[in-house]
Amino acid sequence: MPSPISDAQWHAVRVSLKHAGDRFAELVSSRDPDAKATQDWTVADTAAHVAVIAKLYTAQIGAEETPHPLPSLRSTVLTTTVDTVSDLNATALARFTERDTGRIIEQLQADIDVILRISDGLDPEEPLPWLGDSRVPRAGVLAHLVNELLIHGWDIARWRIPPQDAALFVDLFLVGLLRHDPGHLLANDEPPRERRIAVQFRSDHTNPVTLVLHRGKVTVEDPRDDNDVRLRFDPPTLNLMNFHRVSKARAVLTGKIGISGPKPWLLPRFLKTVRLP
Template sequence: MTAPITHDQWKATRAAVRQTGDRFAEMVATTREPQARATADWSVADTAAHVAAIASMYVSVVRPGAVPLPAFAVEDRLLATTVDTVGELNDLTLRSFTERDPRLLAHRLRTDIDRLLRVSDGLDPAEPVTWLGGSRVPVAGVLAHLLNELLIHGRDIARAIGARWVIPARDAALFFELFVIGMVRHDVGRLLETDEPPRERRIAVEFRSRHTTPVTLVLRDGRVSVEGPGRGADVRLSFDPVTLNLMLFGRVSRARAALTGKVAVRGRRPWLLPAFLRTVRLPATRYPGPQPGGAPAGADAAPAP
């Protein structure tokens, strides 16, 4: 089942990538603390290199053949990657992508975002391209994924150096609607594979927010599909897109998201949501000790101002 991506969505995604990329690059270029810990494993400079590497790789992903894949993007490794092994791909990338000078990283990020916007200009934003694990993601979804990387890792860096970082809800919503739903509509490939046997029980979760079109994701026999909203949902989840993304990537705990009211769970069988999220999941990140301003580290940390 496919869905059109509107001109307004495509225009908004491209503008947000440009604007957020500029914000991110400026923050990185002017930092005086490139070795500060942004995550448990990565410094500010490592985190910036990670995002710059993704921007570089996505030029080849959205326009296959236009430019060669970067040396660190081993194609067979990309196709074999799952959510549970993406950390290994990240480690390989950072070992190969060796630049750590903040100013040079900021310049390279801006350059590759320019290239990405240029090579994607004129493409059908709904056209699927091959992504990690052999999944198929619309072109607009690839840009929305880069936007989310900029937003989430921009927050990581801002917390590490005590800077201000804003995540607009409308931009966060693009990740869910264009990337997550876009991939499920086409093909998730082997991205969500686990060693656990698939559950036969059907679990349907309806997602609603002020910034997205209502939609239901259905998990059955280890496979995920998209349905329209309706009475068949086991769980009804209303969400603030910023909080949902932070929760899915382990920056905010499920308990905190619920207590703040930014993610509300209702429905006939709300207890099925944890089983659903064990399969429909995204990589989380480990965090170091207390962050600037005394905020606790880890998944329970409050969003940056």
């Protein structure tokens, strides 16, 4: 089982959040708010989406219960799965009507400062409630916000994502979620299978880890020589691929994702459950 979150990782994700927030603010401030960032969202919409997440995390990240900034979404958050996150995003954007990017960025940076202030000195490993009634360690929640800033900055400007920052999402959020409790976040229509599938993940910037899918459940183990699939990856590319910004074929053909092991054909079945929105 991978080790608990270290002081160095906690420090790194806090530094990365501040840096990514400032970088995102500078980027958004330099762009036409009405320009398209994605097929459906403008730059202003994209900034508003990230700002909503940061606002939600100001209430979630502390040690004590605080008022929910969007209380009408509380029950929706608990029932959301990977496949219904887009519905939650649409609802949140409809209720967060600000589209002046100057005001959005001012609020976003203020909320990031709040998150960093109230989480200072708290346990980075403490599991906090997240989508789909899952549990994510406090450091993982910060890593998720870092990733939102980086992915949506990429949407706007195709900017470079630092591999050490992308690695935090894998180590602290994804593995942290699976170590604690994924709830029903990964629920799908795939029938549970008796066949155990073990996929090993390695990169130059993350801790080596094996994710195991068995009978519909996903668990975390230390890597072993007999793992079915070995996946070596570039963290920015893996995150962009998982969030459908880069195709699987492109990731493999460019050498950013390498697949080996005795049974690589089991990977597609694994990815039907272990997936992101």
